[in-house]
Amino acid sequence: MTATPLTAQGQLRAVLAGEPPELWYRDPVSCLQSTLAAALRRAGHDPLEVLGAHWEFRFLPGDVRPEEFYYPCAVTGDLAGSLAPHHPVSSRWHYPPDPGRSGPEQSLRGIAAAITFGQLVIAAVDNFYLPFRPAFGDVHAAHLIAVYGIDLAADQVLVSDAMPPAFAGPITVADFLRAWSSANPPDPQDVFFSDTRIGRRFMTVTAGEPFPRLDAPMLRRILAANLAGFSGEDASDQAGWTGLPGLKLYLMSLLDACARPDPAQLASAYPLGWGMQAQASLHAELLRRWGTQAGLPELREAARLVETAAHAWTGLRMTAAHGRGDPRACAGELARHAAGLRRSYELALAGLQDAIGAL
Amino acid sequence: MSDGRDRAAGQRGAVLTSAATVRFVPVGLSGHCNNRAISAADDTRSGQFNVWGNSYPAAHLPDPGSRVQVAGVPFDFPARGPGGDNARCCGQLITLPPDHYDWLHLLTAAERRAEDTVALHFEDGDVDFETLRVSDFWAAPARFGERSAFATTQMHYPHHVQAGLSALIWSQRVPVTRYQRLTAIRLPRNIAIHVFALTLQSAWAEAEA
Numbered sequence: 001m002t003a004t005p006l007t008a009q010g011q012l013r014a015v016l017a018g019e020p021p022e023l024w025y026r027d028p029v030s031c032l033q034s035t036l037a038a039a040l041r042r043a044g045h046d047p048l049e050v051l052g053a054h055w056e057f058r059f060l061p062g063d064v065r066p067e068e069f070y071y072p073c074a075v076t077g078d079l080a081g082s083l084a085p086h087h088p089v090s091s092r093w094h095y096p097p098d099p100g101r102s103g104p105e106q107s108l109r110g111i112a113a114a115i116t117f118g119q120l121v122i123a124a125v126d127n128f129y130l131p132f133r134p135a136f137g138d139v140h141a142a143h144l145i146a147v148y149g150i151d152l153a154a155d156q157v158l159v160s161d162a163m164p165p166a167f168a169g170p171i172t173v174a175d176f177l178r179a180w181s182s183a184n185p186p187d188p189q190d191v192f193f194s195d196t197r198i199g200r201r202f203m204t205v206t207a208g209e210p211f212p213r214l215d216a217p218m219l220r221r222i223l224a225a226n227l228a229g230f231s232g233e234d235a236s237d238q239a240g241w242t243g244l245p246g247l248k249l250y251l252m253s254l255l256d257a258c259a260r261p262d263p264a265q266l267a268s269a270y271p272l273g274w275g276m277q278a279q280a281s282l283h284a285e286l287l288r289r290w291g292t293q294a295g296l297p298e299l300r301e302a303a304r305l306v307e308t309a310a311h312a313w314t315g316l317r318m319t320a321a322h323g324r325g326d327p328r329a330c331a332g333e334l335a336r337h338a339a340g341l342r343r344s345y346e347l348a349l350a351g352l353q354d355a356i357g358a359l
Numbered sequence: 360m361s362d363g364r365d366r367a368a369g370q371r372g373a374v375l376t377s378a379a380t381v382r383f384v385p386v387g388l389s390g391h392c393n394n395r396a397i398s399a400a401d402d403t404r405s406g407q408f409n410v411w412g413n414s415y416p417a418a419h420l421p422d423p424g425s426r427v428q429v430a431g432v433p434f435d436f437p438a439r440g441p442g443g444d445n446a447r448c449c450g451q452l453i454t455l456p457p458d459h460y461d462w463l464h465l466l467t468a469a470e471r472r473a474e475d476t477v478a479l480h481f482e483d484g485d486v487d488f489e490t491l492r493v494s495d496f497w498a499a500p501a502r503f504g505e506r507s508a509f510a511t512t513q514m515h516y517p518h519h520v521q522a523g524l525s526a527l528i529w530s531q532r533v534p535v536t537r538y539q540r541l542t543a544i545r546l547p548r549n550i551a552i553h554v555f556a557l558t559l560q561s562a563w564a565e566a567e568a
Contacts, residue, residue, distance in 0.1 A: 164524055189411070311474045315549045
C-alpha cells in the first residue's frame with residue numbers, strides 16, 4: 001500500500017467511489033460491530049450473516065482495554081477474524097510508521113492510500129474532539145468511525161458513524177486529526193473508555209474468496225462448532241478463558257474482585273461484557289431470521305434463548321459498573337446476576353443443540 | 360427446511376363476548392423512588408439515569424405528578440420527591456390494594472435491554488414469578504413489543520444538552536395469571552431497570568367478579 005494520492009496541486013485527496021458507507025446499527029452493538037458491518041457491506045456481504053455466525057465466551061486475563069471497541073481476540077490484533085472465524089475475513093491495525101517523528105499529514109497518507117485501494121478505513125478516535133458526537137468537548141472515549149474520504153484542499157475528512165446520533169459527512173481535517181491523535185486522557189466521566197492512547201491508528205478489513213453464502217449445512221456446522229467451543233474442557237488455554245468453563249472462571253474472578261476489593265477488575269466487566277453481549281445478540285438475530293425464513297420454530301426458540309443470554313449481561317455489566325465504587329457492597333447482587341448469566345448460557349446451549357437437530 | 364410444521368393451525372374464527380369491565384388502578388410509587396432520571400435543561404447534572412449521568416429532559420415529558428394516558432392506560436407520572444422520580448429496581452416490595460388483577464402496566468426504561476423477574480405476591484401466600492422485559496432507553500427500537508410512551512428529541516448530559524438523541528420511556532406490561540387476589544409485587548433486583556409508574560388492570564367479566 002504505497003500509492004500516495006495527490007491532486008495536481010500536490011494536495012492529498014482520496015474518496016471512495018459510490019455512496020457513503022451504510023449506517024448499520026443495532027442497539028446492543030458497539031462501534032466495533034457497526035464499523036465492521038459498514039466494511040462488510042461495502043465488500044458486498046451481509047453483516048448479520050458474518051458477524052452473527054460466531055458465538056463464544058472468551059476472556060483474556062490482563063487484556064481488557066478501556067475502548068468502546070475492545071474485544072478479546074482469539075487471533076491477536078485481528079478483530080474481524082476473531083469476531084467472524086467462520087468466514088474468510090480479517091482485519092489489520094495500521095500504526096504511524098514512526099510515532100515520534102511522523103507528522104499528522106504523513107499519517108493521513110496511509111489512510112488516503114488505503115482508500116485509493118478501495119478500502120473503507122476504520123479509524124480510532126477520541127469522541128471528545130468529534131463535533132458530531134454527544135461527547136464533543138465533554139467526555140473522552142476511545143471510539144471507531146469509518147473514513148471514506150480525505151480532501152486536504154477542501155479541508156475535509158469524510159466520516160460516518162452509525163452509533164446514535166448517526167452521522168455521515170465531512171469534518172475538518174483539524175477536527176479529525178485532534179480526535180485521531182488524542183492521548184485520550186483519563187476521564188472520570190468515562191472510566192470505561194478513556195485512558196487509552198488513540199495513537200493515529202486505523203484498521204482495514206479484508207474479505208477473502210470464495211466467500212460462502214450461508215445455507216442450512218453451513219449453519220449446522222457453525223452451530224456445532226460454536227457448541228464445541230463452549231464445551232471446551234480446557235477453559236484456560238492459550239486463547240484465554242473460553243467456553244462455558246471459561247465463563248464460570250471469569251464470573252468467579254469478578255466475585256473475587258468484590259472481596260479483595262478490586263474496582264478496576266469490576267470496571268472491566270463493562271467493556272468485556274459489551275463485546276460478549278453484542279455478539280450474542282447478533283447471533284440471536286441471525287438465528288431468528290433464519291428460523292423465520294426457513295419456518296423452523298426450534299431455531300427461533302434457540303434464538304430467543306441466546307438473546308436472553310445476551311440480555312443477562314446487562315444486569316452484570318451495570319451492577320459491576322455502578323458498584324465499582326464499593327465492590328464489597330455489590331457482591332451479593334453481582335453473584336445473583338452471575339448465576340443468572342451462567343444459567344442463561346446453559347439454557348441457550350441446550351436450545352442450540354435442539355436447533356441443530358431441526359436444521 | 361420447512362415441512363409445514365410451522366404453519367399456523369386452522370382457526371375457526373374469534374369468539375366475541377360481551378364487554379368486560381375494565382378497571383385501572385394507578386399505584387403511587389413515590390415511597391419507592393430512589394433515582395433521579397429527569398432533569399431541567401439548566402440543571403442537567405441533577406439527573407443520573409445511567410452510569411454516564413445521562414437524564415431525560417423534563418421539558419419533553421409530562422408534568423410531574425400529572426395523570427397521563429398511554430394507549431388508553433392511565434398512569435400517574437412521577438412527582439419529583441426527595442428520593443427521586445423513579446424506582447431504580449433493587450427489589451422494592453410494593454404493597455397493592457388487594458384485588459384480582461390481570462395485568463401490571465409499567466412506564467419503564469432500561470440502561471441497555473434488560474429482562475428480569477418480578478415477584479407477584481398473592482393473598483393466600485402464593486408467589487408467582489413473571490418476567491419484566493424492557494428495551495434500551497437510548498434511541499432504541501422496542502425489542503420486546505412494548506409501546507413507546509414518551510420519546511424525547513434531546514438527551515441530557517451532565518455538562519450539556521444533546522440535540523438529536525432520543526431518550527425513551529416504554530409502556531410495558533406483565534401478566535397476572537393466577538385467579539387470586541394480588542397483594543404486593545417485588546420489583547426486579549436489577550439496577551439497569553427503572554420504573555416510572557405502575558398501573559394495575561383488571562378486566563374480569565361481571566359474572567366472574
